[in-house]
Amino acid sequence: MRRTLDTGNAAITEGAIIAGCRLFAGYPITPATEIAENMSRRLPQVGGYYVQAEDEMTALHICIGGSLGGLKTMTATSGPGFILYADPMGWALGSEIPLVVVNAQRVGPVSGITGAPGQGEFYMSRYPTQGGNYETIVLAPNSVQEAFSITVEAFYLAERFRMPVIILADQLVTDGWESLSIPETPEEVEAMGLKVIPRRINEGPEFYPATDEIDIPPVVLGHNTDAACSDWTPTPEGYDTEEVDFQHKHAYRLIYKVRNHKDLITRYESYFVDDNPDLILVAYGSPSRVVISAVKQAREKGLKVGALRLISLWPFPDEIFKVPAKYLSVELNYDGQLVREVQRAMPKGSEVHFFGKCGELPTVAELEEMMQALLAGKEIKARNWEWEAW
């Protein structure tokens, strides 16, 4: 085991290498630039390929090409590049092409500020392309170490579910420095609970069964297969079709292969939720770390509060919102995104509140003030943009 101080970007790079990624195509952008930089150095060392694309749309197309050629592939960007993935993302989702996409969120909209964190693509990671009739798998690390392990897991899920898996990180996770343990042998990888599946090859004749099955090998072109793997709706044999009956079956497959195996995807952490707390804070990514600190300190002071930290964001883990309580969604945006899902998922008798920060983390002191006020049932005085009853 190698113990070091490094960034989330370095951790994601090493996770990808260990997971078997052998092609990276990307267009560098802060705060994900070092993933491209590190990949350009690391991939040639393991017989892989680094491609500097002319833009993000091309980058994801190259990843699709690499995956259809039998390689595990990854691309990485931030919000301004993630929007350009929209076109190829639909192809990867529709034709069930495994690959991994990293979005290191920075504050937006548009180019925003390069060196400030944001959480603006929560819904965009659910709907990263047009057309509907699909589910996405989205994972959100909150530390450098977890950025490493989630990258390995993203490749694992991509192969099993045969689809793009999105890692929704943020600037503080990717550009932040932290102590990091990297396994150096297969035994150490296994001891960390990480699983790696080699790329398999589907030899047909059926490539897109009208079922919710997972663990079906993906199409690799050139292996005596006739699957077109185009961006049109396929027949089970992989031919393009205009028959709406096939459209029904394919849409069912894209949606329910994820929904019906949600238990393989859903991951979260809960803190102090077993004694029916009065207030539960909900967060993902880097603000969740401040939330956990704040809730631990509040418990020491006798406040009956808990926390839910989401690790998988989509499919949304409705089932973990069991306790009727006041819920406070803490996010790195002012518009409130996660809070809408919390409002939808929370049980009857609950109420929902929102605390957003824009471009910087909240502090423990700020969160304590929010918790005290909410527990006291006080009318919260709006502090400009910082507080909004939901």
Next chain:
Amino acid sequence: MAKRTEVLVSGFGGQGVVRIGQTLSTAAVYQGLNTTMLVSHGTETRGGYVRTQVVMASESIDSPVVENPDYFIALSKAAYNRFISLVKEGTVIYDPAYVEPDESLPIKQVPLAARDTAVKELGRELYANAVVLGAMARMMAGLVDKENILKAMLERIPRFHEENKRAFELGYALMPKE
């Protein structure tokens, strides 16, 4: 067991603020501690501030935000003015070449003539951050070993090792032991 220790380093671009943070964090790894380090700066600002927030602890670290610094290393007036209110029980280490401390505050404030020492003894201001690291090795004795900070510094600063080592020892000698 080392309790959570927070270090805030701030100054302007070019002073080695990030290197100081990286070195202390790397030394914490050598010490077997957990550590986080956040860097904030504006690429467009001049005369503004660069800030690194370092946390180290035996246990896993939840919030990486420095809200109650045990050590605040202030290397510019702007940095001092911006962050001094965070210091409640911690120690301020300031460079008098840039910072005129507010003596009315009921906190411990220690001058460290990093710039002048680097210029006078080594001829270049460039080594001032190594002076700071030497001083911190003295301040943080008992939490992080001097050898680990020195080793981390030589790893994080790849050039002029002899000069940086001298600056480090000068800083170490300047600082009274905590």
